[in-house]
Amino acid sequence: MTSEEQRPPLILWLAGVGWDEVRGTDSRLVEELSATATVLWCDPPSRGWTVPLAEMARPFDAVAPNVLRIRVPALPWSTRYGVRVVTAAQTRAAVRRALQALDAVPDLQVVASPIQRFVPGVGGTKVYYQTDDWLGGASLMRLSPSFVSRNIRANCWEADVVGAVTEVLLHEVMGAHAPVRPETRLQVLANGCYEIAPEAGPSERDPVAGLVGQLNERLDLDVLDALAEAQVPLRVLGPRTEKDPAYGRRLDTVLSAPSVEYLGPAPADAVPGHLARLGVGLTPYDLSPFNRASFPLKSLEYLAGGLAVVSTDLPAVAWLGTDLISVARSPEEFAVRTRHAIATRGTDGAETERRAFAAGHTWARRADDLLDLTVVRGSSRHG
Structure with a gap:
């Protein structure tokens, strides 16, 4: 076997968020991909701040095992009309510089961003991967919808594979908005979870429901109001990230x-311990178009922790196809199902089944799916 055949695959990942920002689909999947590949992660062009000169002089930095980050300095208002051309040129130059330093070409080029585009002339199977309804959320991200729309259409047309975290996003949002070539493959590449080992000894779950994650406008406050009115014990962990003052006042009342x-917020390494104490995990998202196209991380995380789950009727839950998640179709039904789950916690013998189901949807499995889909393989992850 030649040295070229032995080298791990090189993946160029044009990210939607910076490596140091909130950990989401991008970074979690890349961490798993790095078990069998080298990942060249390209931060979005920096907006409103200057990369230090010492860092600009380096083509990339090692930020995790087998993960190299490219930082792209950009002019202020980098996504505004007129400046975008300069921003795109800076990104292309930074990527080519990094590849030249590695003396390599990518086997796989992934765009997972509403503002990035495939880098022409560098090679690699092209995967466009949409992790949220970027067009629907453009205004929240302070991006021009027409700019985002043009990027989606161009990337979908160039891609060899178009993936999204949900069927709704893949078919109803992108499928209707962005045409693809006949040979392009469409694929659901859902979010995943980490396996959580059960604590030693018998489970001692508190008679309380749990809501873990960011608290913002994606949550259905009618559901939370119904839980409070029914006096269902609720433990909430996570940062408040709401933007609407009126929503914030209602959330104040609930909390x-x-x-x-x-x-309040909990460190990531403390979350498994909290999950081990909860009686049921809640996913009370409203049914906005944005949420219908999303894949909540928390539902799988609850199952990985052995928890029963109550969720609103999201398409992502239907896609998972399991009765381990109890679906409520009204705030009142949500409160009833939550109270029942608390009352029966630890008595249904389903914790092992929940953990086993989650084990089939880990980030490691998602990384394998992506590599298998694009026929890009290094040495075996498990070998």
Whole structure:
């Protein structure tokens, strides 16, 4: 076997968020891909701040095992009309510089961003991967919808594979908006979870429901109000990231209810311990078009922790195809199902089944799916 055949695949990942920002689909999947590949992660062009000169002089930095980050300095208002041309040129130049330093060409080029485009002339199977409804959320990201739309259409047309985290996003959003070539493959590449080992000894779950994650406008406050009115014990962990003042005031009322215990943000390494104490995990997302196209991370995370789950009727839940998630179709039904799950916690013998189901949807499995889909393989992950 030649040295070229032995080298791990090289993946160029044009990311939607910076490596140091909130950990989401991008970084979690890349961490798993790095088990069998080298990943060249390209941050979005920096907006409103200057990369230090010492860092600009380096083509990339090692930020994790087998993950090299490219940082792209950009002019202020880098996504505005007129400046975008300069921004795109800076990105292309930074990527080519990094590849030249590695003396390599990518086997796989992934665009997972509403503002990035495939880099021409560098090679690699092209995968366009949409992790959220970027067109629907353009205004929230302070991006021009027409700019995002043009990027989606161009990337979908160039891609060898078009993937999205949900069927809704893949077919109803992108499928209707962006034409693809006849030979392009469409594929659901859903979010995943990490396996969580059960704690030693018998499970001692508190008689309380849990809501873990960011608290913002994606949550259905009618559901949370119904839980508070029914006096369902609720423990909430996560940062508040809402932007609408009126929503924030309603959220204040919910979090100050006598039946609600708000613990604030929790470090990632503390979450498994919290999950081990909860009686049921909740995914109370509203049914906005943005949420219908999303794949909540928390539902699989709850299952990985052995928890029963109650969720609103999201398409992502239907795609998972399991009765381990109890679906409620009204705020009142949500409260009833949550109370029942608390009352029966630890008595249904399903914790092992929940963990086994989640084990089939880990980030490692998602990484394998992506590599298998694009026929890009290094040495065996498990060998």
